[in-house]
Amino acid sequence: MAVADEVAAFARERRYAEPTQQRWSQLSDTDAAALLRLAQPLQLSENQLRDLWQWLEDVAQRDQLTLAAVLESSALKLVMRSSLGRAEKIKAFKSKLRELRFPQLVAAEQQARQLISALELPRQIVVELPAHLEGESIRFSITATTSAALQQAATALLAASAQPQCTELFRLLEEAP
Amino acid sequence: MTSAAVVCETESRDTAWQPSSVWIESGEEDSPLAQRVRSRVGKSPVHAIDDLGTIARPSNFTEGKRQLVLQRHRGSFLHHCPAGVTGMVCCNYLVANFASNCPYDCTYCFLQEYIANNPVTKLFTNPQDGLAEIDAVLRAHPERTFRLGTGELADSLALDWLTDLSCELVPFFAERRNAVLELKTKSTCIDNLLRLEPKDRVVVSWSVNAPQVVRQEEHGAPSLEERAAAARRVQAAGYKVGFHFDPLVAHDGWEEGYRQAITTLLNKLDSRRVAWISLGSLRLSPTLKQAIRGRKDRGHILTGELVPGADGKERVWRGMRVKMYRKMLQWLREADAALPLYICMEPSGVWENVFGEAPSDREVAQRLVWQAT
Numbered sequence: 105m106a107v108a109d110e111v112a113a114f115a116r117e118r119r120y121a122e123p124t125q126q127r128w129s130q131l132s133d134t135d136a137a138a139l140l141r142l143a144q145p146l147q148l149s150e151n152q153l154r155d156l157w158q159w160l161e162d163v164a165q166r167d168q169l170t171l172a173a174v175l176e177s178s179a180l181k182l183v184m185r186s187s188l189g190r191a192e193k194i195k196a197f198k199s200k201l202r203e204l205r206f207p208q209l210v211a212a213e214q215q216a217r218q219l220i221s222a223l224e225l226p227r228q229i230v231v232e233l234p235a236h237l238e239g240e241s242i243r244f245s246i247t248a249t250t251s252a253a254l255q256q257a258a259t260a261l262l263a264a265s266a267q268p269q270c271t272e273l274f275r276l277l278e279e280a281p
Numbered sequence: 282m283t284s285a286a287v288v289c290e291t292e293s294r295d296t297a298w299q300p301s302s303v304w305i306e307s308g309e310e311d312s313p314l315a316q317r318v319r320s321r322v323g324k325s326p327v328h329a330i331d332d333l334g335t336i337a338r339p340s341n342f343t344e345g346k347r348q349l350v351l352q353r354h355r356g357s358f359l360h361h362c363p364a365g366v367t368g369m370v371c372c373n374y375l376v377a378n379f380a381s382n383c384p385y386d387c388t389y390c391f392l393q394e395y396i397a398n399n400p401v402t403k404l405f406t407n408p409q410d411g412l413a414e415i416d417a418v419l420r421a422h423p424e425r426t427f428r429l430g431t432g433e434l435a436d437s438l439a440l441d442w443l444t445d446l447s448c449e450l451v452p453f454f455a456e457r458r459n460a461v462l463e464l465k466t467k468s469t470c471i472d473n474l475l476r477l478e479p480k481d482r483v484v485v486s487w488s489v490n491a492p493q494v495v496r497q498e499e500h501g502a503p504s505l506e507e508r509a510a511a512a513r514r515v516q517a518a519g520y521k522v523g524f525h526f527d528p529l530v531a532h533d534g535w536e537e538g539y540r541q542a543i544t545t546l547l548n549k550l551d552s553r554r555v556a557w558i559s560l561g562s563l564r565l566s567p568t569l570k571q572a573i574r575g576r577k578d579r580g581h582i583l584t585g586e587l588v589p590g591a592d593g594k595e596r597v598w599r600g601m602r603v604k605m606y607r608k609m610l611q612w613l614r615e616a617d618a619a620l621p622l623y624i625c626m627e628p629s630g631v632w633e634n635v636f637g638e639a640p641s642d643r644e645v646a647q648r649l650v651w652q653a654t
Binding site: 162163165166205206207208209212235236237238239240276277278279280281 | 581583584586588589590591596598599600601603604607630634
C-alpha cells in the first residue's frame with residue numbers, strides 16, 4: 105500500500121479531522137511515513153498527534169532537519185523500542201521530545217532537580233518548582249501527622265535553607281545558567 | 282486644520298510597498314490627506330466607495346496590507362497603551378492612532394492578531410479631529426505631562442512619504458508644554474522631519490533588532506545600518522532619539538547579534554540625546570502564534586523556547602529573559618552608563634532582577650518624560 109493510502113486509512117480509523125489529514129498529505133512520503141510510524145503503534149489521538157507534531161516540526165525547522173530525521177534521533181527511537189505500555193510510552197516520548205524542543209529549559213530544570221536532591225530533604229517535604237521555571241517562587245510544603253514530625257521536618261528545612269545548593273536553586277530560577 | 286506651513290513634499294521612501302488598490306470613503310475624496318495620497322500613489326487604481334464593508338476581504342494578512350483605505354475615523358483617536366495590563370509594570374503611555382497597519386511584514390507583528398478581521402492599511406482622513414482630541418486632553422490636565430505615540434497600530438513614519446502626517450504632528454507638539462510625542466518607526470522616511478522647525482518635545486525612535494532577526498523576521502523593513510544612519514541624521518537635526526529592542530529574540534548567536542546591534546546604533550550617536558531605550562521580550566498570545574503558523578513565511582521565532590506566562594502570552598522562559606535583559610543592560614551601560622533604560626510588559630519581579638529595583642508605573646512614566654524633555 106502507498107504511504108498516502110496507509111496514512112489515509114489510519115487517519116480515517118482514528119477519525120482525524122479533515123485539516124489534519126490534509127496537512128499530513130502535504131508532507132513528503134518520507135516524513136509522512138515517519139509520522140505514521142509514530143502515530144500507529146501509539147494509537148495517538150488527534151490532539152496527541154497534533155501536539156507532538158508541532159514540537160517535531162519546530163525542532164526540524166530550528167535544526168534544519170526533516171521530520172523523519174528528528175524522529176530518527178536516538179533518544180526518541182529508544183523510547184519507541186522500549187517495552188513500555190502505550191500510555192507510558194506516549195508520556196516518555198513526549199518527555200524526550202520536550203528535551204529536544206526546549207534543551208536549555210530542560211537542562212535548567214534538571215539542574216534544579218539535582219540541587220533539590222542535594223538538599224537531602226525528608227520525604228515529608230515536597231518542593232515544587234514553577235511550571236516551565238516561569239515564576240520567581242518555589243513552594244516548599246511539609247506534611248506532618250504529629251507535632252514532632254513537623255518540628256523535625258521544619259528543622260531539616262531550616263538547615264537546607266542555609267545550604268549553598270539552596271542559594272544556587274533560587275539563583276537558577278532568577279537567571280538561566 | 283490645514284497642512285503646516287512647512288513644505289513637506291517628500292521624495293523619501295524606503296520600501297517597494299505599493300498599494301494594489303486605493304479605496305476612498307465617499308465624501309473624503311477632497312480631504313487634504315486623500316488629495317496628497319492620490320497625487321503620490323502612482324499607478325495604483327483609486328476607487329471611491331460608499332460602503333467600506335463591501336471591500337473584498339483580503340486572502341491573507343500580507344495581501345491585506347496592500348489594500349489602502351482612506352476613511353474618516355469616527356471613534357476616539359487616543360487610547361491607553363494596551364501593554365498596560367494587570368501585573369506588569371507600565372510606563373503610562375498613550376497611543377494616538379492616525380492609521381492602522383504597516384507596509385512592513387514582520388513575522389512577529391501583533392497586528393496579525395489585533396486587526397486580523399480587517400487587515401487593510403487604513404489612513405484616517407481627519408487627523409485634525411485626532412489633534413483636537415489630544416489638545417482637549419492636554420488642556421484638561423495641565424498638571425500632568427503625557428507621553429504619547431503614533432506607532433502602535435501603524436509605523437509612525439513608514440508612510441509619511443504618502444501622508445505628510447509628521448508635518449502636522451511635529452509643530453503641534455512643539456507648541457505644547459505638557460506632552461511628548463514619540464514617532465516610533467523602522468523606516469528611513471525622515472525627509473519631512475529634517476525640514477521641520479521647531480521640533481521640541483518630539484522623540485523619534487526606532488524599533489531595532491539583531492541583524493539576523495532583522496533579516497529573517499522583518500520583511501520589507503530597512504536594515505539595521507539604514508535605521509542607525511537615519512537615527513544619526515534625525516539626531517543631528519535636533520531631535521532626541523530612542524530605540525526599542527523589542528522583541529528580543531533568543532536566537533542562535535543572540536549575544537553577538539545584540540552586542541553588534543548596540544555598537545551599530547550607538548556608534549557616532551550622541552548618547553546624551555537618547556531619550557530612552559526599551560527592552561522587551563518576544564511575547565505571543567495563542568491567537569498570534571496561530572496566525573504566525575499560518576504565514577507562508579513564518580521565520581524562526583516559533584522555534585524559540587517559549588512558555589506560557591501568567592498573562593496567557595508565551596515568552597522565552599523567565600531565566601533566559603532575565604539573562605538577556607542583564608546582558609543588554611551590561612552592554613548598554615558599557616556604551617554609556619547614563620542611558621535611560623526600561624523594560625516593557627514585565628512584572629515587577631523581573632524589573633527587580635534586572636535593575637535591582639521595581640519602580641511604580643508612575644515613577645517609570647515620570648523618568649521617561651524627564652529624559653525626553
